[in-house]
Amino acid sequence: MALEPAAVIARSPLQGQPQEDVGELVQMALDVAGSLDPREVIARILERGTHAVQADRGTLSSLVDDHIVVEATYGRAGELTWVGQRYSLDYFEGQPLVKKAIESLQPAFGGRLALEKAAPEFRQALANVRHVAVLPLVHGGNVIGMLVFSRYEEKPFTEDDRAPLTLLSAISGLALRNARLYEEGEAARLRADETAARLRAAVDAAEDVASQLRLDQVLGRLLERASASVGADGASLARLEGSEMVIESTPTGELVGTRWPLMPMVVAGVSSGRVVELSAAEYTGAPPGMESAVQPYRRFLVAPLAVGGETIGLLAMAKAGDEPFDPAAVQSLQQFSTLGALLLRNARLIEQTREAEQAKSEFMSIAVHELRAPLTVTGGYLSMALEGAFGELPKSLRDVLETAQRKTEEAKTIANELLTVARLEGKVLTPRVGRVLVRDAVTRAVARARPRAELVRASVQIAGGTDLAILADEAMVGKILDNLLNNALTYADRPPTIRVGAQLDGQQVSLTVADDGIGISGQDQGRIFQRFTRGTDRLVTEKPGTGLGLYLSRGLAEQMGGSLQLQSSQAGKGSTFVLRLPAAGS
Ligand code: ADP
DSSP: OTTHHHHHHHHSTTTTSOHHHHHHHHHHHHHHHTOOOHHHHHHHHHHHHHHHTTOSEEEEEEEETTEEEEEEEEETTSOEEEEEEEEETHHHHTOHHHHHHHHHTSOEEEEOOOGGGSOHHHHHHHHTOOEEEEEEEEETTEEEEEEEEEESSSOOOOHHHHHHHHHHHHHHHHHHHHHHHHHHHHHHHHHHHHHHHHHHHHHHHHHHHHTOOSHHHHHHHHHHHHHHHHTOSEEEEEEEETTEEEEEEOTTOTTTTOEEEOOHHHHHHHHHTSOEEEEHHHHHOOOTTOHHHHTTOSEEEEEEEEETTEEEEEEEEEESSSSOOOHHHHHHHHHHHHHHHHHHHHHHHHHHHHHHHHHHHHHHHHHHHHHHHHHHHHHHHHHHHHTTTTSOOOHHHHHHHHHHHHHHHHHHHHHHHHHHHHHHHTTOOOOOOEEEEHHHHHHHHHHHHHHHHHHTTOEEEEOSOTTOEEEEOHHHHHHHHHHHHHHHHHSOSSOOEEEEEEEEETTEEEEEEEEOSSOOOHHHHTTTTSTTOOOOSHHHHTSOOOSOHHHHHHHHHHHTTOEEEEEEEETTTEEEEEEEEEBOOO
């Protein structure tokens, strides 16, 4: 681009001009084109041009839309004055010389400009002028400005001046245009950089905000990032409830839970779906008792939080000062409002799910309690009958009652398991953690399993490591070991050998229950810890069971900060389960 003025010179009608004139103009072209700062270019055009055409004063104006802006004026004595004044084009309509230059796109010469039509502040200066040359600054066939050179002496501009003046106007037009384009390009690049930076900030903020786990922290972080990006002094996030908003989050936690009426301008803003800028009165009105909370702030930027076409809340930024928010702030708040809306919606969903879970667990607890009472009564009567409390029983009746008693016991076990599930899932099962000796927990569990072990002629061995101690809830550990031993005794097709052992494993103690029973197929291994899930082996399905034992045991282990896993298993060869719990220091 910088080469263009030189190209113009090559094509210019300068042939025949004295060599030094050409030299001076080439020098000037290079000089003028050497800068891309519009002010610098204007200064060089005026300084070099005024001398080159032997004028006493040069004035450069730009044509912007339907206005003329007088940029600067330069006097031969060496002073350059920046003017920056805007005038309507009408002023120049009254100047035939200007009109002629602009319409013909050619330099126009004449006596001084019409005094009575000139802007009052120029009249004084114009009074001294004898001769004037008006040069249109043309680019792409359009006038983008003009240069006016004046001579104070009786030395008119002549046809001899036309060639250098035409050249000067071409050089100046191009140089000015280049500088303006460069300036626009720079501004556009700057805007693009700013937008990119804002987007990056929004992505950063989204990552940062989403990395918080608790809702109040998530919203707090969102407000923090949004305020910083918008340059706000205060901020709040509210959910909408009918004709009110309820504050969900503020940076200090102040006002959370308070209700505010929705003012008409807010309602209008919400329905437009766009960010609106409001005064304190327009945003909050003056709800009684809340004036002091709004008092520090004069201006608010309010973004509706919308998801799926529904506005569910408001994100508001507040400023203590009176000056309006930066337009970039409006754009950046729009991005934060999208994030805010999603967070608020997710928070609602999570809360609803939690409430539903809670309700379900409560229902299950009540239902199981109601079930257990009659089962206990029935079980009691059956025991009494079988013990002969109601007289000698015929064999056939005894058989039936024995089956009924077994089934009642199974039903009680199921009811107990369901109750534990309900408590575990309702998060009402809090472990009472203490120091537990592994030996105690294991020997007691083995003792409880003894009757069943004898029934199936099992051998239960306690291996080493039982002098270790764990930090756990003794009753919970007992329940887990009962489940594991019970399964080991149940899922075997011949009298099983069961080994219970313990060993220190870093900060944890690993308790293992290994059997040589039927094992678990690879396909079942991935499912057995799920709720109500049982193995698919025929030997499993023909035995009674709920598919809750491992699910519950793992839940209990996790409640105590431990874990329960199937360490290894092979169909037909047996299984080893490992329960890991925090070790208690000696
Ligand atoms: P349930 O015993 O009531 O079926 P569990 O949750 O205790 O429920 O066990 C789930 C399934 O895991 C069992 O149905 C069985 O298929 C398998 N399983 C558990 N322990 C063993 C074991 N020691 N040997 C073989 N299979 C087992």
